[in-house]
Amino acid sequence: xxxxxxxxxxxxxxxxxxxxxxxxxxxxxxxxxxxxxxxxxxxxxxxxxxxxxxxxxxxxxxxxxxxxxxxxxxxxxxxxxxxxxxxxxxxxxxxxxxxxxxxxxxxxxxxxxxxxxxxxxxxxxxxxxxxxxxxxxxxxxxxxxxxxxxxxxxxxxxxxxxxxxxxxxxxxxxxxxxxxxxxxxxxxxxxxxxxxxxxxxxxxxxxxxxxxxxxxxxxxxxxxxxxxxxxxxxxxxxxxxxxxxxxxxxxxxxxxxxxxxxxxxxxxxxxxxxxxxxxxxxxxxxxxx
Amino acid sequence: xxxxxxxxxxxxxxxxxxxxxxxxxxxxxxxxxxxxxxxxxxxxxxxxxxxxxxxxxxxxxxxxxxxxxxxxxxxxxxxxxxxxxxxxxxxxxxxxxxxxxxxxxxxxxxxxxxxxxxxxxxxxxxxxxxxxxxxxxxxxxxxxxxxxxxxxxxxxxxxxxxxxxxxxxxxxxxxxxxxxxxxxxxxxxxxxxxxxxxxxxxxxxxxxxxxxxxxxxxxxxxxxxxxxxxx
Numbered sequence: 453x454x455x456x457x458x459x460x461x462x463x464x465x466x467x468x469x470x471x472x473x474x475x476x477x478x479x480x481x482x483x484x485x486x487x488x489x490x491x492x493x494x495x496x497x498x499x500x501x502x503x504x505x506x507x508x509x510x511x512x513x514x515x516x517x518x519x520x521x522x523x524x525x526x527x528x529x530x531x532x533x534x535x536x537x538x539x540x541x542x543x544x545x546x547x548x549x550x551x552x553x554x555x556x557x558x559x560x561x562x563x564x565x566x567x568x569x570x571x572x573x574x575x576x577x578x579x580x581x582x583x584x585x586x587x588x589x590x591x592x593x594x595x596x597x598x599x600x601x602x603x604x605x606x607x608x609x610x611x612x613x614x615x616x617x618x619x620x621x622x623x624x625x626x627x628x629x630x631x632x633x634x635x636x637x638x639x640x641x642x643x644x645x646x647x648x649x650x651x652x653x654x655x656x657x658x659x660x661x662x663x664x665x666x667x668x669x670x671x672x673x674x675x676x677x678x679x680x681x682x683x684x685x686x687x688x689x690x691x692x693x694x695x696x697x698x699x700x701x702x703x704x705x706x707x708x709x710x711x712x713x714x715x716x717x718x719x720x721x722x723x724x725x726x727x728x729x730x731x732x733x734x735x736x737x738x739x740x741x
Numbered sequence: 742x743x744x745x746x747x748x749x750x751x752x753x754x755x756x757x758x759x760x761x762x763x764x765x766x767x768x769x770x771x772x773x774x775x776x777x778x779x780x781x782x783x784x785x786x787x788x789x790x791x792x793x794x795x796x797x798x799x800x801x802x803x804x805x806x807x808x809x810x811x812x813x814x815x816x817x818x819x820x821x822x823x824x825x826x827x828x829x830x831x832x833x834x835x836x837x838x839x840x841x842x843x844x845x846x847x848x849x850x851x852x853x854x855x856x857x858x859x860x861x862x863x864x865x866x867x868x869x870x871x872x873x874x875x876x877x878x879x880x881x882x883x884x885x886x887x888x889x890x891x892x893x894x895x896x897x898x899x900x901x902x903x904x905x906x907x908x909x910x911x912x913x914x915x916x917x918x919x920x921x922x923x924x925x926x927x928x929x930x931x932x933x934x935x936x937x938x939x940x941x942x943x944x945x946x947x948x949x950x951x952x953x954x955x956x957x958x959x960x961x962x963x964x965x966x967x968x969x970x971x972x
Contacts, residue, residue: 499827622848622849623848625849626843626847626848626849627843627845629840629843630840630843632829632832632840633826633827633829633837633840633893634823634826634827636790636792636821636823637821637822637823637826639790639791640790640819640820640821641840641841641843641845641897642843642845643843643845644845682831687831687832687836690849690851
């Protein structure tokens with residue numbers, strides 16, 4: 453078995469491992485850590501325990517471009533498609549943050565505007581699918597969130613964006629803690645609350661864009677993970693961000709296993725699994741607010 | 742450290758709030774700002790903390806070495822408790838006070854220095870909440886929360902504290918404790934500006950009283966009797 457993995461003597465094993473399993477695991481880890489980080493950034497930046505990349509519409513730009521691609525309206529190679537999707541998401545995040553600010557960005561405004569934009573983007577994606585008359589497996593997998601039919605070529609274009617996102621998060625991680633005390637105190641301590649929030653939300657846009665580009669619309673991972681992180685490491689923003697990535701990766705990896713094997717040989721979108729786990733949890737959190 | 746108002750005026754559209762106000766607030770003095778609701782107390786504090794900009798006049802902040810704090814960069818100059826503060830419900834007392842040691846220049850600070858820890862411990866002790874350090878805000882009474890915020894201010898180790906606080910949630914002993922503590926802090930060198938409705942306590946504990954009425958300063962000086970009739 454192992455010899456088949458590392459040599460070309462057993463082409464079937466080689467193909468299964470390197471062309472099917474390894475890319476899929478890599479994508480699972482990438483999508484999970486991106487969603488975990490995006491969720492943590494949103495929850496920290498908005499002080500909203502219900503912060504989630506999908507609920508806040510941050511992946512909107514990516515969703516539109518991916519829908520156009522699935523519908524066949526735009527035809528692009530993987531590099532341009534994924535880059536464009538992520539750039540679209542950055543623009544969306546920037547847009548939502550900009551709309552939430554007058555003098556300063558208030559948390560509740562950000563949440564309400566994000567949710568509204570999210571609804572618009574989902575509606576537009578559906579519209580694009582309907583207009584192009586595609587209701588294929590691919591559409592379901594995009595809406596439900598799925599890692600099937602992805603290859604390593606889809607992963608490489610995300611790497612520069614991951615680097616960019618991480619570089620943006622590091623300088624504001626410490627300042628995100630101060631937002632807990634309210635903007636005026638954060639400001640008086642030199643914590644630049646508005647700038648911090650814009651940077652954190654833009655980085656969240658990058659990570660949401662990566663997740664949407666690779667796996668479609670995946671709900672509730674970004675919501676659940678930061679809460680799990682708080683239970684494990686407490687309330688320091690740096691620790692929450694640090695642990696959210698691996699936690700998200702593990703959750704998505706298991707969700708994808710369940711999605712792939714529970715009804716084998718047919719495969720359900722793994723977003724269904726994460727939603728089934730995440731939605732009840734969200735109801736629990738909301739009841740405690 | 743000195744904060745100086747020079748001919749500062751502020752108005753909302755069709756609603757003048759402050760008219761040519763001149764005051765200087767320095768260290769080693771407990772100043773109480775009194776006045777009825779809507780007479781400009783919070784506006785004055787918002788002007789100091791850069792939330793509002795004066796329509797005319799200027800607010801100068803002079804450091805001890807004679808240099809001035811530049812306009813639009815009043816960050817990190819004084820400790821502030823604004824009105825309507827949001828309690829970080831799930832943080833403990835010590836975690837909250839620790840945030841006072843935030844350093845904007847340190848990008849990725851994992852651990853507080855020993856000096857930081859000492860200041861945090863001292864501030865918590867001074868405010869009499871040492872035994873509640875590990876409680877979260879959920880488990881604190883109104884009076885205890887007030888003390889946490891005061892400890893938070895002290896831990897910033899600034900010369901001047903600006904407190905825009907509603908003390909109405911506090912019982913009488915807590916208010917006396919609060920005023921007494923502020924008065925002793927001023928005696929040890931801090932400058933304190935407290936906006937308050939507690940005229941009787943202000944008369945007893947403050948070093949100086951500034952009374953605002955209709956956008957003007959109607960009294961500025963040591964406590965005197967009958968302050969209530971002025972405002």
